[in-house]
Amino acid sequence: xxxxxxxxxxxxxxxxxxxxxxxxxxxxxxxxxxxxxxxxxxxxxxxxxxxxxxxxxxxxxxxxxxxxxxxxxxxxxxxxxxxxxxxxxxxxxxxxxxxxxxxxxxxxxxxxxxxxxxxxxxxxxxxxxxxxxxxxxxxxxxxxxxxxxxxxxxxxxxxxxxxxxxxxxxxxxxxxxxxxxxxxxxxxxxxxxxxxxxxxxxxxxxxxxxxxxxxxxxxxxxxxxxxxxxxxxxxxxxxxxxxxxxxxxxxxxxxxxxxxxxxxxxxxxxxxxxxxxxxxxxxxxxxxxxxxxxxxxxxxxxxxxxxxxxxxxxxxxxxxxxxxxxxxxxxxxxxxxxxxxxxxxxxxxxxxxxxxxxxxxxxxxxxxxxxxxxxxxxxxxxxxxxxxxxxxxxxxxxxxxxxxxxxxxxxxxxxxxxxxxxxxxxxxxxxxxxxxxxxxxxxxxxxxxxxxxxxxxxxxxxxxxxxxxxxxxxxxxxxxxxxxxxxxxxxxxxxxxxxxxxxxxxxxxxxxxxxxxxxxxxxxxxxxxxxxxxxxxxxxxxxxxxxxxxxxxxxxxxxxxxxxxxxxxxxxxxxxxxxxxxxxxxxxxxxxxxxxxxxxxxxxxxxxxxxxxxxxxxxxxxxxxxxxxxxxxxxxxxxxxxxxxxxx
Numbered sequence: 001x002x003x004x005x006x007x008x009x010x011x012x013x014x015x016x017x018x019x020x021x022x023x024x025x026x027x028x029x030x031x032x033x034x035x036x037x038x039x040x041x042x043x044x045x046x047x048x049x050x051x052x053x054x055x056x057x058x059x060x061x062x063x064x065x066x067x068x069x070x071x072x073x074x075x076x077x078x079x080x081x082x083x084x085x086x087x088x089x090x091x092x093x094x095x096x097x098x099x100x101x102x103x104x105x106x107x108x109x110x111x112x113x114x115x116x117x118x119x120x121x122x123x124x125x126x127x128x129x130x131x132x133x134x135x136x137x138x139x140x141x142x143x144x145x146x147x148x149x150x151x152x153x154x155x156x157x158x159x160x161x162x163x164x165x166x167x168x169x170x171x172x173x174x175x176x177x178x179x180x181x182x183x184x185x186x187x188x189x190x191x192x193x194x195x196x197x198x199x200x201x202x203x204x205x206x207x208x209x210x211x212x213x214x215x216x217x218x219x220x221x222x223x224x225x226x227x228x229x230x231x232x233x234x235x236x237x238x239x240x241x242x243x244x245x246x247x248x249x250x251x252x253x254x255x256x257x258x259x260x261x262x263x264x265x266x267x268x269x270x271x272x273x274x275x276x277x278x279x280x281x282x283x284x285x286x287x288x289x290x291x292x293x294x295x296x297x298x299x300x301x302x303x304x305x306x307x308x309x310x311x312x313x314x315x316x317x318x319x320x321x322x323x324x325x326x327x328x329x330x331x332x333x334x335x336x337x338x339x340x341x342x343x344x345x346x347x348x349x350x351x352x353x354x355x356x357x358x359x360x361x362x363x364x365x366x367x368x369x370x371x372x373x374x375x376x377x378x379x380x381x382x383x384x385x386x387x388x389x390x391x392x393x394x395x396x397x398x399x400x401x402x403x404x405x406x407x408x409x410x411x412x413x414x415x416x417x418x419x420x421x422x423x424x425x426x427x428x429x430x431x432x433x434x435x436x437x438x439x440x441x442x443x444x445x446x447x448x449x450x451x452x453x454x455x456x457x458x459x460x461x462x463x464x465x466x467x468x469x470x471x472x473x474x475x476x477x478x479x480x481x482x483x484x485x486x487x488x489x490x491x492x493x494x495x496x497x498x499x500x501x502x503x504x505x506x507x508x509x510x511x512x513x514x515x516x517x518x519x520x521x522x523x524x525x526x527x528x529x530x531x532x533x534x535x536x537x538x539x540x541x542x543x544x545x546x547x548x549x550x551x552x553x554x555x556x557x558x559x560x561x562x563x564x565x566x567x568x569x570x571x572x573x574x575x576x577x578x579x580x581x582x583x584x585x586x587x588x589x590x591x592x593x594x595x596x597x598x599x600x601x602x603x604x605x606x607x608x609x610x611x612x613x614x615x616x617x618x619x620x621x622x623x624x625x626x627x628x629x630x631x632x633x634x635x636x637x638x639x640x641x642x643x644x645x646x647x648x
Contacts, residue, residue: 008213010052011039013263014256014288020388020400023470029257029403034436037403038253042220042245044084044121046252046288051081054263054290061294061317062110064186066305068316073186075110077290082211087118089209090202092216094148094179096123098224101144103177104274105130105137105151105163107298111183111202112273113283115150119227120245121214123147126228127274130163137166138173143240143443144228145176150202153182153192171198181205185298222246225440229276231378240443241378247437248280251381254402254437255285258386259321259347263290266319266344270301270328277352280382281374282323294319301328301568311340318344322369325352325568326359329371330505333362334529345369347389351376353569354474354492356499357395373398375474379451379458381437385472396492397473398464405435408457409466416481418459428465428475432457463490480572482511482521482551489521489551497545498523498556501538503531506562508570509553512579515637522555522579526562533558557582573609580640581607588615591630595623603627612641619646 017029029037040046050059055078062073075083091102102119105128106112119125126144128137130152141149151167164182171180181202184191195201209215227243255261267286271278286293294317296306301324306313310332314322322345324332329350348363351374360371372387375398385407387399401407409429411421423429438458441448453459463481464474475490482489491509498507505528511519523542527533538556546552563574585605592599604616615631617624628644635642 008045008048011045011049013049013053013290014040014046014253014261016257016260016262016289019260019390020258021390023400026400026403034404038249040249040253041222042120042224043117043226043248043252043284044088044214044218044220046249046284047077047081047084047117050287050290051077053077057263057290058292059287060110060113061292062108062186063294063296063306063313065297066303066309066313068309068312072294073110077287080113080287083114083206084118084121085211085213086206086209087114088121089215090181090206091118091122091148092214093209096147097216098123098218100124100148101126101141101146101228103128103141103144103146103149105149105167106183106273107152107163108273108295108300109152109183109186109298110295111150112295114206115183116273116279116283119150120248121218122216124225124228126240127279129230129272129274130166134166134169134173137170140230140240141170141174141177146174147176148179148181149174149177150181150183152185153188154185168196168199171196220245222249223440227279228443229279229378239447242440242443243381244440247381247439248284250402250404250435250437251280251383252285252288254404255281255383255386256289257403258388258400259285259349260389261286261289261291265289265291265321266294266317267291267321267323268294268296268313268317268319270296270306270324272300276378276382277376281351281376307331308335310335311337311342314342314345315340320344321347321349323349323351326350326355327353327506327562327564327568327570329355329363330359333359333366334505337367342367342369348372349374349387351398354476355395357496358500358504360395371395373474375399375462375472377460377462379439379460380433380435381439383437384433384435384460387471393467393471393473395496396475397467397471399471401433401470401472402435402437405433405437407466407472408432409464416479418453418457420455423465425466425468428463431460431462431464431472431474433460434458480510482509482519484511484514484517484519484521484550489548491521493548493551494521494523494542494546494553498525498538498542498553500545501533501541503527503533504538505529505531506570508562508572508575510572510575510579512554512576512583513638513640514583515639518639520554521551522557522582523553524557524559524562524575524578526559555582577607577609580613580638581605583638584613584615584635584642587634588631591627591634595626595630597621597623597627611643613638613643615642615644616647617644619648 059077100123104115152163180199269282348369375385376383409423413419494509507525512522563571606614
């Protein structure tokens, strides 16, 4: 008996209803019931609808290198849907069903979109950060029970070295993994003559599958899990967040409404596609409305040549919008226009971290571009608030809440968590949300319980306030607060002050452990190319611009390179580790001096986020036992773990 597949009827693609310029405009959108506003049930339907509306129009443009003169590779919306069908059907043939995970470890490439959306059409996609250690990747894939891994077939050229070798190691360590699919580099001339057992050629196997329908005949429920995204890991070990199709579809629709995305627009998506920002607000939203999305080489905006040629690429490909994290904007601010015509850009947006006022001012001064800020997180499918085109706010203003969502500001409790005390407009506190795109929880129920308040609000951990226009203004993360003798110091106060110095490229304030105060504010800074400034000069400048006495930093350290996450956020845990090491080293030097120990004698100071401060003393040192006792005494009052060990 032949099984008849359901007949799918294309619906109109997403289209902005009206320009959003105020909270009243958001309220007007909400006058239509949500069930009527969004009838799409899955991300697959987004691409199905887009292909029927924009079939011959360009969906994806891949830049083979950073040279504007190099011909790109383009896929139409019809070709993209055909590839999604083939990918989903291939995965279905490999035993992937709606409850099975498909891990994806790829650089910027066209096939990344086949893996993402074909993976969600067949099962549950699991985008992976290739820079994670083997141990973390194994842990994440094992937790997800990943059945298939789609990965890049090279260790070179992607800016994320070692993907292929890493994949071959992973296939022997993840118990549930049955198949690895190799994606060939776009410029590969000769394919490998053979592949290991259990490894298949993604393109060759895909080509054998039907391209005009889903062979599974799958009927989607909006609550079906579409993806497992691991959290950014800036504040701890990565966790797996579950996204429903409903949540991802809502993110796409709401981004179209809030930003006025329209068919025929062009955007450059330089975010990595293992990160929620690159996948949902940047990619899915754009393609749901018929926008052409440019992939700037395999290494994306980690490609220094792409950054160096960025304005020339804008002149060549005429994007309407520019979207990048603040650290990338800081790098672009050092790239002169050199006469490039960037008049096509009508909207510049950033997110992932609070924008420094000086950087915002510099971008507008140099390029005539106002930087609109947004706020998103993995737990809200990538978007929570947006500053729409035509709306200008001061740095830190991240815009209006999304339609059909709710937002509260509450006071912090004694532990720095969310209390029940609601703060009025203008007053600072922790930001809470309820929204259709709030995630379905973490894979671990214990992590889920920690993510929500007792009455069901998502506790973001971010600090902010609501202005008179109803816009959210962010000040930082609750975990980033520097607590000096019970006084809460917002690091942004210090960062904004130092960031105004003309020599400073990036800066970040953290708490250094102190026996008396608990924490003292210290700052790490990088300088703009060709600039020079001493720590003393920067200290004087900052002290003059920080009014709050407890917030005046105790030290500023100029470093060569700021530690970053893989999406361009400043990685403050690494800076806190560095600050702890500096404090410990100063105490070691003082103790050695007091005991008359030669400064040249090696005493090693180690600092780690998990284990705290460890000091190694060479046991052959005559005063080793004395120094150990002295250091145990002076390090013990610090509010971090400390160990003093005799070695050798």
